[in-house]
Amino acid sequence: MRLAIPRETHPGEDRASVTPDTVKKLVRLGADLAIESGAGAGAGFSDEAYAAEGASVVTDRDALLGSADMVLRLRKPELDEIAKLKSGCIHVSYLDPFNEHALIREFAAKSITAVSMEMIPRSTRSQKMDALSSQANLAGYMAVMLAATRLPRIFPMMMTPAGTLKPSKVFIIGAGVAGLQAIATAKRLGARVTAFDTRPVVAEQVQSLGGKFLEIDLGDTGQTADGYARELTPEQVEIQRQAQKAVIADSDVVITTAQVFGRKPPVLVTADMVAGMAPGSVVVDMAAETGGNVEGSVPDEVVDVGGVTIVGTGNLANLVARDATQMYASNMFNLVEDTWDKETGAFVLDMENDILPGCVITHAGAVVHPTIKDIIEGAS
Structure with a gap:
């Protein structure tokens, strides 16, 4: 053959x-x-x-x-x-x-x-064939690395004779394969990490990696038989946005990983949320190629919006080809x-x-x- x-x-x-x-x-x-x-x-x-x-x-x-x-x-x-x-x-x-x-x-x-x-299919036996997961792992890692190189400060706490530098605050939206790798990578670099996912079942996984899980009551969400997050209703998306607003404003880095297979992803970070972030902050929109989780992100470009850097670089796994x-x-x-x-x-x-x-x-x-x-x- x-x-x-x-x-x-x-x-x-x-x-x-x-x-x-x-x-x-x-x-x-x-x-x-x-x-x-x-x-x-x-x-x-x-x-x-x-x-x-x-x-x-x-x-x-x-x-x-x-x-x-x-x-x-x-x-x-x-x-x-x-x-x-x-x-x-x-x-x-x-x-x-x-x-x-x-x-x-x-x-x-x-x-x-x-x-x-x-x-x-997502099953125990098919894990070794699951290309989406293998590439998402690398994409989650690279999202953090891109954020770290764009942020005008370091991730870890550092105590020096000149004073103490506080750790950066990283907020990761979505705790699937890419999100969990992003959490682990940001923690290894010394950041303080908070994460949210519509599936409460993943809270334990976030915490096991050293991250804090943001609790938001969205009502019935759950996950598909394949382990993917279910698409939220417009009302649930709005509840999520409002609950995340203060966390986003307090974060140095926000990484969004939410994608709905076969459809346009939800907008989770609106323009007013970006405007509420401090100048120098970084947002990495991992869904920019397919429509974006962040208002103002541009596929395959890095843009400055009011002093906030929004990274829309796509095909992140390709950066470690x-x-x-x-x-x-x-x-x-x-x-x-x-x-x-x-x-x-x-x-x-x-x-x-x-x-x-x-x-x-x-x-x-x-x-x-x-x-x-x-x-x-x-x-x-």
Whole structure:
């Protein structure tokens, strides 16, 4: 079975879907692996390193895609690239299936089996394949590092002959994977950390990391079966905003991590809250790319609003591309290995498997994921 690894072409994307180590493992499984020249360059992996582990390095992208039985990549493909794949090919990457309807329809029309890495079910067994979590971990870390470099003071308390410097106050909104990593990183740097999440169940996790959990009574919230925070009602969002207002005004750094999968994220930090922060304060909006949690944030830009720095830098995991590639490649390998048949040297699309039905979006000329199918048919 030929596995093809195309180079990522999205502007600024340095991550890749395989490392030399995972290439070695895939070849051991019996895969015929071909990788486009330069695919790992942004993450510091040379063509020679891949070739040394058994990959064929090719320069003809169209030929690579056309020969593939299975494509492993990070970003979703351009529409015109789907036509270059042969019927029956398995394509694995991020796909944004809730929003990319034209892309999903094209996969179905060309009889491509499309597997969405965002849709990996959240279960104990699938943790090793959960790319959203692995990349969110790094993004949470980087959000704190960006804030630390922009803040005109240090995070930890410091006692010196010239006087005592008080620790910075960091407020983190959202205690999912990214938020918990941000809490842990800010605490390691010596900051005083307060956090809030709509799921009271995570309060213990926040406290175990040394953070203070902000109690806000929002009524019934809970979480989805996959462990994600449920979308709040407009009334609940307003209660949250008002309860956070004083904490935000008293914070040196605010980091927002709240995203609703497949939909625009809620605005949690309004312009008047930003105006209430002291000059020199920093806000990092981790949801800026998808609509933003912060009024005034600009995707992929850092702006000054009344003396407050608002960081809207996106794709934060890409800032540590080598580690991000290592983690994503491991997720990808674990997904492939899970149903790989070593005797035939092929990936088996086992729809009785407890993971694949949740992330296979199209197969055999149709949209087969029930939720995505309903959304696309409803939008037609």
